[in-house]
Amino acid sequence: MREIADFFQMGGYAAFVWPALGLTLLVMLGLLVTTLRQLRARQRRLADLEAQGASRRPRREEAPPRQEEATS
Amino acid sequence: MHRFANPARFTRIADRVLPFAGFGAVAALGIGFYLALFVAPADYQQGETVRIMYVHVPSAWMALFIYVAMAVASAAALIWRHPLADVAAKASSPIGAGFAFLTLVTGSLWGRPMWGTWWEWDGRLTSMLILFFLYLGHMALMHAFEDQQRGYRAAAVLALVGVINVPIIKFSVDWWATLHQPASVLRLDGPTIHSSMLWPLLITALGFKLYFVTLVLLRMKSELIAARLRALDLARLKAS
Numbered sequence: 372m373r374e375i376a377d378f379f380q381m382g383g384y385a386a387f388v389w390p391a392l393g394l395t396l397l398v399m400l401g402l403l404v405t406t407l408r409q410l411r412a413r414q415r416r417l418a419d420l421e422a423q424g425a426s427r428r429p430r431r432e433e434a435p436p437r438q439e440e441a442t443s
Numbered sequence: 444m445h446r447f448a449n450p451a452r453f454t455r456i457a458d459r460v461l462p463f464a465g466f467g468a469v470a471a472l473g474i475g476f477y478l479a480l481f482v483a484p485a486d487y488q489q490g491e492t493v494r495i496m497y498v499h500v501p502s503a504w505m506a507l508f509i510y511v512a513m514a515v516a517s518a519a520a521l522i523w524r525h526p527l528a529d530v531a532a533k534a535s536s537p538i539g540a541g542f543a544f545l546t547l548v549t550g551s552l553w554g555r556p557m558w559g560t561w562w563e564w565d566g567r568l569t570s571m572l573i574l575f576f577l578y579l580g581h582m583a584l585m586h587a588f589e590d591q592q593r594g595y596r597a598a599a600v601l602a603l604v605g606v607i608n609v610p611i612i613k614f615s616v617d618w619w620a621t622l623h624q625p626a627s628v629l630r631l632d633g634p635t636i637h638s639s640m641l642w643p644l645l646i647t648a649l650g651f652k653l654y655f656v657t658l659v660l661l662r663m664k665s666e667l668i669a670a671r672l673r674a675l676d677l678a679r680l681k682a683s
Contacts, residue, residue, distance in 0.1 A: 381491040381492075381494070382485060382490045382491035382492075383490075383491075384490065384491050384492045384556055387492060387495065387552045387553065387555060387556050388491060388492060388494050388495055388552075390552055391495045391498055391499065391548070391549040391552040391553065392476075392494070392495075392498055394545065394548060394549070395498040395502065395545050395549065398541050398544065398545055399541070399654060402537065402538060402541050402658060403654075403657075403658060403661075406658055406661050406662050406665065407661065409665055410661055410662075410664060410665040410668070413665055413668040413669055413672060414668060416672060417668050417671060417672055417675075420672070420675050424675075
């Protein structure tokens with residue numbers, strides 16, 4: 372018990388050592404989490420778009436040419 | 444190098460490397476932090492505050508390493524128009540900014556008890572602050588233009604101009620009077636730090652490096668998908 376308390380006191384420098392270590396872990400984890408969330412969101416969006424595109428492409432081919440395209 | 448330019452090919456290679464890099468990072472960081480906290484001795488002058496070194500020094504090494512890597516990628520992008528180089532630079536700068544920030548804050552937390560001050564406008568601390576601002580500038584330029592290609596070019600030029608700051612940081616402790624201690628690991632005459640502290644430091648540093656590899660590959664994958672989404676949006680805009 373005594374040893375554990377000594378460990379956390381860091382020779383009286385607990386107020387400097389633990390924030391330094393904690394902040395490092397926080398920033399590294401934070402970057403990882405935001406990166407993973409952004410990657411997942413983009414992967415989902417791409418999958419959605421590709422699913423839409425696959426179902427829409429045949430219809431677009433059947434549609435008659437639009438006015439502007441026909442006259443120009 | 445252009446063999447790896449194909450996004451699908453890059454993603455395949457990245458997916459193969461990622462599990463090893465990720466697992467390696469977790470293992471090295473776990474062992475490194477365990478050694479740093481429980482095995483490494485307290486310093487005879489600095490006491491327990493020396494444990495801050497095990498996050499401060501790897502952060503600083505990574506901040507410098509990532510900047511050099513970013514500058515090399517930027518040169519490759521400007522000279523050879525390698526399409527992945529821009530993506531690599533864009534993926535790197537937020538990670539570098541994170542490590543530069545950690546270097547400054549953990550250094551401050553170490554300086555207060557050992558030097559008696561949070562901050563000093565000397566060569567080492569000021570040049571490190573400039574590195575942090577260079578990273579922020581790089582990130583801002585990347586997003587400053589509607590056209591991503593212009594953002595890539597502007598940010599690449601900034602990265603190349605700013606690389607002059609890297610040797611200034613490295614040698615600042617030799618050139619100017621400073622509170623900061625000189626190098627004790629990366630010296631021409633070999634490390635002067637005791638092996639009981641050197642090994643925990645090197646293993647932690649390896650963990651930081653593998654963490655960067657993992658994160659930059661994930662971010663490059665993400666950026667390639669974002670580029671594809673931009674192209675799809677543009678195509679839809681033209682079609683409508």
